[in-house]
Amino acid sequence: MTPAIRRIRAEEGPSLRALRLRALADAPMAFGSTLAREEAFTEDVWRERAERGASGVDGVTFVAERDAHWLGITTGLTQDPDVPDDPRPELVGMFVRPEARGCGLGGALVDAVVGWARERSAGGLTLWVTATNTAALALYSRCGFRPTGERRPLDHSPAVASIRMVRDLL
Ligand SMILES: CC(C)(COP(=O)(O)OP(=O)(O)OC[C@H]1O[C@@H](n2cnc3c(N)ncnc32)[C@H](O)[C@@H]1OP(=O)(O)O)[C@@H](O)C(=O)NCCC(=O)NCCS
Structure with a gap:
């Protein structure tokens, strides 16, 4: 079965936690955060992240899923919190499980965030x-x-x- 790319659901905090911690363990140099920091997050943090990612209002999270198993994930933020004078949204937290790489899932997850950014009339990502x-x-x-x-x-x-890096969207 072909993996589907879909938005996270508000109640999926536990699945989000599991894949995000896997990403931080698997590729520590790919992310600004650390496994030690995020392992200590409470259940509330993961619930809030899932709710925000589901809403698409101040952020969005997409997952690549096959047979109810998450293979990949990425998030769009309305703005880069470290560059507050830049109104363009930011793509963060990209991860594809090692066994699912090289099949286009990374590209499909990028496309999903690009689509969300375009819906917001963003000039770039x-x-x-x-x-x-x-x-x-x-x-x-x-x-x-x-x-x-x-x-x-x-x-x-x-x-x-x-x-x-930036991708112009206009
Ligand atoms: C980066 C990552 C998301 C790519 O996911 P993926 O599903 O393999 O990506 P795709 O299959 O869509 O590949 C897209 C392109 O990436 C390139 N690519 C993928 N894996 C590669 C590798 N191991 N070495 C070199 N290029 C690679 C290829 O150019 C490929 O294009 P092609 O299909 O024309 O060959 C994945 O390797 C990953 O999760 N890495 C660990 C976490 C990480 O680095 N996240 C990024 C944080 S900024």
């Missing part, structure tokens, strides 16, 4: 990616993102740089 993350850089380039020239250190590993 931004993201941050670790400069050494070959697979993610290839994915985003293929999806039409280009580097903005902005760089910053990864919070938990300052020796590692993240670069900012």
Whole structure:
């Protein structure tokens, strides 16, 4: 059965927690947060994240699902909280389980967030990616993102740089 891309449901906080913690354990250098930090989040945090991701109002979360099993996830935020003067939405938290990679799920999840951003009449969609993350850089380039020239250190590993990318939507 082909995986489906769909919006998270408000009551799916526990599934969100499970896949997000798996992502942080599997690819610690791909994310600004850490497994130790998010393992300590209460149930309320995951419920609020799922509710926000389901609403699509101040954020949206999409999952790739096959036979009720989540294979991938990503989130769109209405704005990059670290660049408050930039009104463009941001793609964060992209993850595809290792056994499901290379089949187009990453690209399909990007497309879902692009669709949500277009519905909001956004002029572009931004993201941050670790400069050494070959697979993610290839994915985003293929999806039409280009580097903005902005760089910053990864919070938990300052020796590692993240670069900012943007895809124009107008
Ligand atoms: C990055 C990631 C989401 C890609 O997911 P995916 O489902 O494999 O992506 P797709 O199948 O849609 O692949 C899209 C493109 O990415 C590239 N790609 C995917 N895996 C790659 C790899 N291991 N090495 C190099 N390029 C790769 C290819 O160019 C591919 O294009 P193609 O289909 O024309 O060959 C996945 O590897 C992942 O979850 N990595 C760990 C978490 C992470 O790095 N998240 C990004 C945070 S910014």
